[in-house]
Amino acid sequence: MVVLNFTLTPEAASKIHDLLVCLGKFGDTVAIEARRERFTFTALNSSKSAYAALTLDGAQFFTHYECIPSQGGPDGRFTCSMYIKALLSVFKSRLYDPLGRDGAIERCEVSVQDRPNEAQCRFIVKMVCNQGVVKTYKLTYEAVDVMHALFDRNVAKNRWSMHSGAMREYIEYFGTKTEMLDIVAGEDGRAVFKSYTEKISNGKEILKHPLVTAVAVNTSDFEEFNVQAGLHIIISVKDFKAIVMHADTLKTSLKAYYSLPTRPLQFSYGCDGLLCEFTLMTSGDYNAAATQTPTPAPQVFSREGSRTQSFNSERTENRSMRSDMPPPTEPASRRTTRRRNPGSRKDSSPKPAAQDPDSLFVGQDEGRDEWEPLDYDKAEETLDWDASADHGSVFPTFRDSGSLSRTETEDSNEALPPTQRVSQIKGLW
Amino acid sequence: MRFKASIQNIHTFTKLTTSLNSLGPLAWVKLSDQQVCFTIIPEQGTQVWAVLQIDTIFDTYTVQSAAGNVINLEVPLTSLTRALKSALNATSAQIRLTKKDNVPLLALTIVTTTSSNHAAFPTGTRNDEDGMENFDNTFGSGNRETIVTQEIPVRVLAPDTVAGLHEPQTREPDVHIMLPPLMQLKSVSDRFTKLALVGAKNGSTATRTRLEMAANMHGCLKMSIKTDAMSISSVWTDLTNPDLDPSHVSGGDIGLAEHPSTRMKQLGSADGRSEEGWATVRIDGRDWGKVMSVGRLGGRVIACFCHEHALILYVFLPSDTAGEESVLTYYVSSYSA
Numbered sequence: 196m197v198v199l200n201f202t203l204t205p206e207a208a209s210k211i212h213d214l215l216v217c218l219g220k221f222g223d224t225v226a227i228e229a230r231r232e233r234f235t236f237t238a239l240n241s242s243k244s245a246y247a248a249l250t251l252d253g254a255q256f257f258t259h260y261e262c263i264p265s266q267g268g269p270d271g272r273f274t275c276s277m278y279i280k281a282l283l284s285v286f287k288s289r290l291y292d293p294l295g296r297d298g299a300i301e302r303c304e305v306s307v308q309d310r311p312n313e314a315q316c317r318f319i320v321k322m323v324c325n326q327g328v329v330k331t332y333k334l335t336y337e338a339v340d341v342m343h344a345l346f347d348r349n350v351a352k353n354r355w356s357m358h359s360g361a362m363r364e365y366i367e368y369f370g371t372k373t374e375m376l377d378i379v380a381g382e383d384g385r386a387v388f389k390s391y392t393e394k395i396s397n398g399k400e401i402l403k404h405p406l407v408t409a410v411a412v413n414t415s416d417f418e419e420f421n422v423q424a425g426l427h428i429i430i431s432v433k434d435f436k437a438i439v440m441h442a443d444t445l446k447t448s449l450k451a452y453y454s455l456p457t458r459p460l461q462f463s464y465g466c467d468g469l470l471c472e473f474t475l476m477t478s479g480d481y482n483a484a485a486t487q488t489p490t491p492a493p494q495v496f497s498r499e500g501s502r503t504q505s506f507n508s509e510r511t512e513n514r515s516m517r518s519d520m521p522p523p524t525e526p527a528s529r530r531t532t533r534r535r536n537p538g539s540r541k542d543s544s545p546k547p548a549a550q551d552p553d554s555l556f557v558g559q560d561e562g563r564d565e566w567e568p569l570d571y572d573k574a575e576e577t578l579d580w581d582a583s584a585d586h587g588s589v590f591p592t593f594r595d596s597g598s599l600s601r602t603e604t605e606d607s608n609e610a611l612p613p614t615q616r617v618s619q620i621k622g623l624w
Numbered sequence: 625m626r627f628k629a630s631i632q633n634i635h636t637f638t639k640l641t642t643s644l645n646s647l648g649p650l651a652w653v654k655l656s657d658q659q660v661c662f663t664i665i666p667e668q669g670t671q672v673w674a675v676l677q678i679d680t681i682f683d684t685y686t687v688q689s690a691a692g693n694v695i696n697l698e699v700p701l702t703s704l705t706r707a708l709k710s711a712l713n714a715t716s717a718q719i720r721l722t723k724k725d726n727v728p729l730l731a732l733t734i735v736t737t738t739s740s741n742h743a744a745f746p747t748g749t750r751n752d753e754d755g756m757e758n759f760d761n762t763f764g765s766g767n768r769e770t771i772v773t774q775e776i777p778v779r780v781l782a783p784d785t786v787a788g789l790h791e792p793q794t795r796e797p798d799v800h801i802m803l804p805p806l807m808q809l810k811s812v813s814d815r816f817t818k819l820a821l822v823g824a825k826n827g828s829t830a831t832r833t834r835l836e837m838a839a840n841m842h843g844c845l846k847m848s849i850k851t852d853a854m855s856i857s858s859v860w861t862d863l864t865n866p867d868l869d870p871s872h873v874s875g876g877d878i879g880l881a882e883h884p885s886t887r888m889k890q891l892g893s894a895d896g897r898s899e900e901g902w903a904t905v906r907i908d909g910r911d912w913g914k915v916m917s918v919g920r921l922g923g924r925v926i927a928c929f930c931h932e933h934a935l936i937l938y939v940f941l942p943s944d945t946a947g948e949e950s951v952l953t954y955y956v957s958s959y960s961a
Contacts, residue, residue: 361768364738368710368772370703385771401727402650402700406707407775416768565807566920568646568913569814571821571833 197273198263199229199307207256208303208322209291210445210469212283214249217441219279220433221245228341229262229273229307237341238279244476245434246344255468258302273307275336277318285320285332300324308333344474346461351452353426355386356419357412359442359449359464366436370406376432377479378451380422385411390432418448428456429479438462438473445469456480625689625780627655627721631708632683634717636941638708639920640681640952644672645701646917652786655687655695664701665789669911673791674952680941695721696781699730707732707774714772724775732774737767792955794936796873797928798884798903801839802864803937806919809847812858813916816849817909819856833909834959839929840903841865841889844896849909859896866926903929905958915954923952934958 203211218225218238228235232253239246253260264271292299304321317333324330369376369390379387389409414420442449442464453460456479463472631637640662644651648666660681662674678685689695711717711734718733803809813835820833836857838846843865848857865885873879880886892901918925918939928936937954 361738365770368774370706370774401777402698402779404703404727404777406703407773408707408710409773409775411771411773413769416770566643566810566917568910568917569817571817571910 196311197229197265197307197309198261199273199305199309200259200261201234201253201257201305202259203256203303203305204258205291205300205302207258208286208300209288210256212286212288212290213441213444214469214471215279215283215286217437218247218249219283220437221247223279224276225279225282226276226339226341227274227336230264230271231262231269234260234262235341237343239342239344240434244431246474248343248472248474250465250470250472252468252470257468272341273309274339274341275307275318276339276341277334277336281334285322285334290322344459346452346459346472346474348452348461350458351454351461353380353422353428353453354419354451355417355422356448356450357417359439359445359447361416362439362449363443365410365412366439368410369408369432369436372405373408373432375429376435377427377429380414380420380424380426381411382424384414386414386417386420386422387411419450426455427479428453428460428477430460430475430477434473434475438471441471445471453477625695625721627687627695627719629678629682629685629687629719631681631711631717631719632679633681634708634711634714636921637681638705638712640674640676641701641705641708643918643920644674645705646914647672649701651699651701651704652781652789653697653699654786655697657687657693663789668957669908670915670957671792671955672952673955674950676941676950677943677948680943680950691783694783696783696786697721697728697730698779698781700776700778703776704730707776710734710772710774711736713738721778728778728780730776730778732776734772734774735769736772737769791953792934794928794930794934794955796884796930797936798888798931799839799841799929800865800868800885801841801843801845801927801929802866803925803927804845804860804863806916806925810913810916810919812847813909813912816847816856816858817913819854820849820851820909834906835909835912836904836906837927837929837935838902838904839863839927840892840896840898840901841885842892842894842896842901844892844894845927846896846902861894861896903931905929905932905935905956906960907935907956907958911957915956918952918954921952932960 214236215225218236221238221240224238226237226239228237230253234251234253234256236249236251237247251257253262262273264273286303287298289296289298290300290303301323304323306319306321308315308317308319315333316336318336320332320334322330322332365388372392373390374392375390377387377389377391379389381387387409389407391407392405394404439449442462445464445466447464447466449462449464451460451462456477458477459474460477461472461474463470465471641651644662644664647670648664650664652661652663652665654661654663658678660676660678662672662676664672687693687695711732714734714736716735720731720733722729722731816835817833834849836846836848836850838848843861843863845860845863846857848855868880868883868885870877870880873883875882888901888903890901892898915937918937921939921941923939923941926938926940928938930936935956935958937952937956939952939954941950941952943949
C-alpha cells in the first residue's frame with residue numbers, strides 16, 4: 196500500500212503541462228517514479244536514443260508532498276507508467292491564469308489509490324477551480340519498473356551553457372523536416388549549430404531536399420563554452436528543438452555536457468525545484484574530433500546503437516562517484532526488462548516547433564496570414580459571418596448573441612455556426 | 625558561372641517568393657545583367673511571369689556565365705521562402721550560387737545582431753563565486769552577432785531547357801481596369817468560393833468553384849457566382865480604366881482607335897447596371913485565392929479582360945526610383961462556359 200498525495204499551485208500545474216508536452220515529443224508514455232522527497236517523470240523514445248528525466252523536488256515544487264512507498268524503506272519508490280495524452284487531457288494548458296479565466300484552477304490535488312481493499316487502482320487528479328467547481332479525473336496506470344540512463348558528468352569534459360531564449364532564436368532558423376544537428380566547436384571563436392538531413396537524392400529529387408542551416412554563434416555569447424576545438428557532435432534536431440522549447444518555457448539556461456561522438460550527451464536545465472535532464476545518443480566520427488572536418492562525419496545513427504546504459508535507479512545515487520563512462524553497448528536482453536505497453540512507444544513526431552494550439556496569442560506563424568489562399572478543404576471550415584476581425588469595417592457584420600433554437604433544421608447547423616439565427620439567413624435556401 | 629548579390633529588400637523578396645509559392649512549388653529563376661525573372665508554370669492553374677528590376681531586391685549584384693551572363697535556375701520556393709524568413713531581422717544578407725558535393729546551391733548568408741536581454745535574466749542556477757565576473761557576463765555580451773547560413777538546393781537549367789518556355793500570347797484585351805484593393809476582392813471571392821462549396825456539400829452537383837469575373841470600360845468590376853441554388857454578385861464601381869499609351873499599342877494612334885477597348889467604351893454604363901459592355905471570364909475560385917496572395921506585395925494591379933478568353937493581371941511593384949518598373953504578370957487560368 197502506497198501513500199502518494201501532493202498538491203500543486205496553478206503555476207506548478209501549468210509547468211507539468213509544459214513538461215508533458217515536451218515529453219510527448221519523445222514517446223507516448225511517461226514513467227513516474229515517486230520517492231519520499233522527489234517525484235520524477237521519465238521518458239524514453241522508441242529508438243532508445245533519447246532519455247528524459249524531469250525531477251520535481253518534493254519540498255520546493257509542491258505546496259504539499261507526501262510519499263510513503265509500500266516497501267524499500269527510505270529508498271523505496273512507487274513507479275508506474277501512463278499515457279502522456281491521458282495526462283495532458285487533465286493537465287491542460289492555461290491551468291494557470293492570473294485573471295482566472297476559463298480553465299484556470301486554484302490548486303491541483305493528486306493522490307494515488309493503490310490499496311488492496313479497493314477494487315481499482317487509480318491515479319486521481321482533482322482540479323479545484325473557481326466558484327468551488329472540482330473536477331476529478333481518475334486515470335489508470337500500469338505498474339512498471341522504471342529504469343534510468345546513467346550519465347557521468349566527470350567524463351563529459353565538453354560543456355557549454357546558454358540562455359534558452361537565445362537558443363530558441365537559433366532553432367527558429369532551422370528548416371522544417373531536417374533530421375540531424377551537428378554542433379561544432381570551431382577554432383575561430385565560433386560555435387556552429389548545423390541542421391541538415393542525410394539523404395542521397397539525385398535529379399529532380401534534389402530540389403525536395405530540406406534546407407541546410409548553419410547558425411554560427413560567437414562562443415563569447417555563451418555563458419560558458421568549454422569544448423575541444425574542432426569537435427563535431429551530432430544529435431537529432433527534433434530532440435534538440437523539443438528540449439530548447441521546453442527550457443524556454445522556464446526561461447533558464449540550458450547546459451550541455453558531452454565527451455566524444457558516439458558517447459552520450461546530456462542537456463540539463465531547471466529552476467524552482469524542477470530539474471530536467473535529457474540524455475541523448477550522439478553520432479559522428481570519434482576519431483575526427485581533433486581534425487578539422489568541415490562536413491560532418493559519416494553517420495552511425497543506428498536504431499540499435501543507443502549508448503545510454505540503463506540501470507535500475509537504485510544505483511543512480513552513485514553516478515557521480517562512478518569514474519568511467521558506461522560500456523558502449525547494452526545487451527539487448529537487458530532492455531526487455533523494461534515493461535512497456537505493446538505499441539505504445541511509437542515514436543511520435545509532432546512538429547517540434549508547433550505552437551501551442553491552445554495559446555491565446557495569435558502566433559507569428561508563417562502559415563497563417565491573411566494573404567494566404569484559403570484552405571477550403573478543412574473540415575471545420577464554415578461560413579464566417581463575423582467579418583469584423585480581419586477587415587476592419589469594410590463589411591457589415593452580423594452578430595447575434597441569442598441562442599439558436601435547436602429544433603430548426605438540423606442540417607443547416609452543420610454548415611453554419613450557431614452565431615446566426617436561422618431566420619436571418621432565410622432566403623438563401 | 626558566378627552569381628552573388630546582397631539582398632537589399634528582404635521583405636519584398638520574402639513577400640514575392642511567398643506569393644509565388646502559393647501557385648507552385650518550383651520557380652524558374654533567370655538571372656541576367658538587366659533583370660531578374662521569376663516564372664511559375666504550374667501543371668494547372670495560373671502562370672506567373674515576373675520581371676524584376678535588379679534593385680527591387682538586390683544590391684551589388686554580379687552574374688557571370690558562359691551563356692551571355694545569363695543563369696537559369698530551378699529553385700524550390702518553399703525552401704527559399706523559409707530561408708529568406710530567417711533573414712527578416714538581419715543586418716545584412718547575401719546570396720550566392722555555389723556547389724557542394726557537386727550539388728548546386730543557393731547559399732544565403734545572414735548576419736543578425738540581437739541586442740538580447742536574455743543575458744540580463746537572473747540565471748538562478750549559476751553559482752559564480754566571483755560576483756564581478758557575473759556582472760561582466762551580464763552586461764558585456766549585450767550584442768550578439770550571429771551568422772546564419774541557409775543552403776537551398778537548386779538545379780541549373782541549360783539554355784536549351786528554357787529555350788522552349790514562352791510567355792503566353794493573348795489578343796488585345798477588351799477591357800483593362802485597375803482592381804480595387806486586393807484584400808477587399810479576396811474576402812469577397814473567398815466568401816463566394818465557400819458558398820459554392822457549401823452548396824456542393826449539401827448534395828448539389830457542383831463541386832467546381834467557378835467564379836465569373838467581368839469588367840467594363842466605365843470603371844465597373846463584377847464578381848459573381850452561380851450554382852443550382854443561388855446566384856450572387858458583387859459590383860464595384862468608380863474604378864479606373866487607365867488610358868492606353870499610343871506608343872505601346874501596335875499601330876499607334878490608329879491602332880488605339882481600333883483597339884477593342886475603344887469599342888467597349890461605347891457600351892455599358894458607369895453604374896454597372898447595363899447588360900452591355902462587359903468583358904467576362906470564368907475562373908476557378910480556389911486558384912483565384914492563390915493569385916490574390918500577391919496582395920501582400922501591395923502593388924497596383926491592372927486586370928486585362930479578353931472577353932470569354934483570358935484574364936491577365938499586371939502587378940506593378942511599388943518602387944522608389946523612377947524608370948523601369950518591376951511587373952508580375954499573372955495569366956489567370958480561365959474556363960469556357
